[in-house]
Amino acid sequence: MSTQTKQIGKYKVEVIRDKCISAASCAAIAPKVFEMDEEDLAIVISQDGNDDETKLLAAQSCPTMAVIVTDTETNKQVWPPQG
Amino acid sequence: MVPPQKYTARLEEKVQHNDKFAQYSFELLEPHRLEFQAGQYVSIKVSEQGERRAYSICSTPDNNHQFDLLIDSTPGGLGVQFLQSLEFGSEIEVLAPMGQLVVPENLMVEELVFVATGAGIAPFKSMIEDQLRNKQDQRQITLHWGMRQPKSLLWLEEWQELVEAFPNFHFHPVLSKAPEAWTLCRGRVTDCLSIHQLPTSAAYFLCGSKAMIEDTTNVLTQKGVSKELILLEKFY
Numbered sequence: 001m002s003t004q005t006k007q008i009g010k011y012k013v014e015v016i017r018d019k020c021i022s023a024a025s026c027a028a029i030a031p032k033v034f035e036m037d038e039e040d041l042a043i044v045i046s047q048d049g050n051d052d053e054t055k056l057l058a059a060q061s062c063p064t065m066a067v068i069v070t071d072t073e074t075n076k077q078v079w080p081p082q083g
Numbered sequence: 084m085v086p087p088q089k090y091t092a093r094l095e096e097k098v099q100h101n102d103k104f105a106q107y108s109f110e111l112l113e114p115h116r117l118e119f120q121a122g123q124y125v126s127i128k129v130s131e132q133g134e135r136r137a138y139s140i141c142s143t144p145d146n147n148h149q150f151d152l153l154i155d156s157t158p159g160g161l162g163v164q165f166l167q168s169l170e171f172g173s174e175i176e177v178l179a180p181m182g183q184l185v186v187p188e189n190l191m192v193e194e195l196v197f198v199a200t201g202a203g204i205a206p207f208k209s210m211i212e213d214q215l216r217n218k219q220d221q222r223q224i225t226l227h228w229g230m231r232q233p234k235s236l237l238w239l240e241e242w243q244e245l246v247e248a249f250p251n252f253h254f255h256p257v258l259s260k261a262p263e264a265w266t267l268c269r270g271r272v273t274d275c276l277s278i279h280q281l282p283t284s285a286a287y288f289l290c291g292s293k294a295m296i297e298d299t300t301n302v303l304t305q306k307g308v309s310k311e312l313i314l315l316e317k318f319y
Contacts, residue, residue, distance in 0.1 A: 065134075
């Protein structure tokens, strides 16, 4: 499974490309963090373009949970919820 | 476009069109006005954990204190379960407006062609009504809508009213499981598009499943339609 990762502030976001179905909701909510590439799949273009709340909303809007949010201060996965 | 923001809205009305489709009307509470463009969608929080699902707005932007959604109940997923559990007066949290599938103001084409399957009709209901009634668009506007059976079709009176009121609007339902008495197009929307002469100076708006989008795009490009004139929204 391929993922795309970039370094961040508090919340780090990753896109699991295999899960992305081009819904583009992440890019609509956090356009300074996510963008659709030439394959029409979401990519992370910046970790600090939008605030943490917006990044989390963008992840929660993904119908396939293709966006993973990790709190870098605690190193815990914030989204999708685990367990 | 207006960036999306959080809204709270209250379920005001639910119309069950048939055993497959229901229309939900939500009144906006806070903020109480939503500036959106026809074709855009909302993202609804459908679980306590924060999961969201996207639904196209099928009402028109001139009614900015509420929005209507068309829900296909057959997938039976998380979003449908959430919406079906709502009682009248229940409040929901939405992010809106979202989506890029709109009719651009400066679109220099002679015709608009909309191609939908199933619930993909929802944004086109808003877009077509907005172009005809609110924007007085004089261009030829054609809707090809693929469904399985006649009983699944909806808004037939509304489509007929538009056909009668606007001579530049053309409505072509296509049925894949058409009864013998059906006199209009049969098969898939791509079958219908394949046999018709398609205008090349037109913008094509597509909304449906990934497979439908790919198949329709192939048919259109094979018939000489430029990819730049194909605008789409995928539903899954």
